[in-house]
Amino acid sequence: MADQGEVKLLKTWSSLFGLRVVWALKLKGIPYESVDEDLTNKSDLLLQYNPVHTKVPVLIHNGKSICESLVILEYIDETWSQNPPRLLPRDPIQRASARFWAKFMDEKVNLELLELLMAQALPSMWQAFTKEGREQEEGVASIAENLKLLEAELEGKKFLGGEEIGIPDFALGWLVNLVPVFEEILGLKIVDEERHPSLSEWSRRISDIPVIEESWPPRDKLVTKWAAIRDHFLATARASSG
Amino acid sequence: MADQGEVKLLKTWSSLFGLRVVWALKLKGIPYESVDEDLTNKSDLLLQYNPVHTKVPVLIHNGKSICESLVILEYIDETWSQNPPRLLPRDPIQRASARFWAKFMDEKVNLELLELLMAQALPSMWQAFTKEGREQEEGVASIAENLKLLEAELEGKKFLGGEEIGIPDFALGWLVNLVPVFEEILGLKIVDEERHPSLSEWSRRISDIPVIEESWPPRDKLVTKWAAIRDHFLATARASSG
Structure with a gap:
């Protein structure tokens, strides 16, 4: 090498x-x-x-x-194109699709999960503090809608990038670890086996990769961190509204 | 071919x-x-x-x-890799830089110009209707700061991508046409020769390319369109605050 x-x-x-x-x-x-x-x-x-x-x-x-x-x-x-795995497929159409989904994570799914975390406990704040002034219900519906799109895209596929793990899988990867953290803080289910069988299967496939399994930050520390960020956000929101 | x-x-x-x-x-x-x-x-x-x-x-x-x-x-x-011009450089570091600046346009400069257009005439609305709740002055300062970064990046260069026009130039390209439209609507100067000599030089170089010169949408129609978008935005903002 x-x-x-x-x-x-x-x-x-x-x-x-x-x-x-x-x-x-x-x-x-x-x-x-x-x-x-x-x-x-x-x-x-x-x-x-x-x-x-x-x-x-x-x-x-x-x-x-x-x-x-x-x-x-x-x-x-x-x-390091000689080192497997190839992170983008060779075919230009498939490459474009991989880049599209990676962008989709950053601009839609990740953002909406964050908004959900911040607004769930304080519905009246939702409008003032989310970018597009959506109602809480719309926020929940919107993330559900995007998870449905991901579910459809993953159906019958091993990875978002195709047969091998690639850039869009890395972009979506945070779901595997952080969604359970958010679910614990919020006390609600965001991804479940019944509505999201392909996404759940993909999550397990991702988690089984040793390099990924060994790299997660400690779960307890993440719950503490995100709960604190949320509390700080909600306190600031309350202070500025009262 | x-x-x-x-x-x-x-x-x-x-x-x-x-x-x-x-x-x-x-x-x-x-x-x-x-x-x-x-x-x-x-x-x-x-x-x-x-x-x-x-x-x-x-x-x-x-x-x-x-x-x-x-x-x-x-x-x-x-x-169409065989058809010149090559839109990304060959060298991986230069490719990364080109992608970085293209992303910078979409996530920073373009967004901030839009915010500026919407908020300039109605300072009290600025905090409520911009994503990060910045003051108007900060908004103006922030776009100025980002134009300074672009000015520094363009100094001594023909194009953002290097010797040939490329993806980051296309991403920045809208400035050439739309900034004068915004300046006309707002009655203020955003880009000027004195503070932005390299950016101004780059704008002329872009405009001189026949394919680009012939492709601009009609200026009058753009002024009408953006002024209408702005008026609608301001009216909605006033209605929801009263």
Whole structure:
């Protein structure tokens, strides 16, 4: 195997976007140094290598930085194209479909799950604090609608990308770990076996991959973290409305 | 040249996202059929080929659809890789940079210009109707900050993508046409020669490309359209606050 060069990954312990990059590097067998950032006290490294957004993840390869998780995944696939798995299919139509679904996760599903987490306990705040001023019921309906689209897309498929795990699976991957965390905090079921058999099957298939199984952040810490974010949000919302 | 297959593009007369695809197809010399959609009365074709978002642009190639303008641009570059210009550089680091800046346009600059258009005349509405509750001054400062980043990125470069026009230039391209329209409606200067010499130079370079010059929607119609969108937005905002 050719020399991989020096690979460094800036992330946080809980960043689902960082996790996408961890999975890609580990599955392709790229050795790298992992640097956990504290976003309340950003390192000089982070400020230097992602001056535009100062966000994680950042991949630094031989001193050059790549930012934005989906951009990093494409970079990894192109730079280490000889290392399986291939993260995007060869066929241009299938590649476009993979990119479409990855974008769909970031712009629809992930966002709506966050809105749901924030607004569920405080219906009157929903309109004021969600982007499009939807009612809570509409919010729940909207995420259900998008999960239905994913369910249909996954039917009869091993992975969103096709036969092999790929970029859209990494983009959707956070569901496997974080949805149960959100469900526990909210006391409601978001994904279930009956309505989402293909999505549930896909979740198990993802979880069974050793590199993914070993990489999840500790569940208790995630519940504590997200419950605190939610409490802080709701307290701020109440204060500014009263 | 190989047979291009049947290429159809669904767009609207004013869609800047559609325009990106028009430029790519025309610059690469791909013959295509253009179908103008009326988004108040969506065609069966649009509902069939972009069931998830029912938005334009949609590229239909030999009966298969590709959605999302940046995804379409990558598809065009991969499918017609033999036709110049190459829309993404060869080098993986430069490709990542091009993708990063294209994303930056969609997630930062374009959005902030829209927010500016909507909020400029009604400062008290700014907090309630912009996503992050920023003050108007911060909104203006933020777009100024992002234009400064673009100015720095373009310094000494012919195009955002490097020596040749590429995907990030297409993503930024709307500035050339729409910023003057917004400036006219708002009565303020957003981009100027003195603060943005490289951006201004780049704008001229873009405008001088015949395929781009001939493709702009009529300016008067754009002013009318955006002024109407703004008036409608402000009226709705006033009604819901009173």
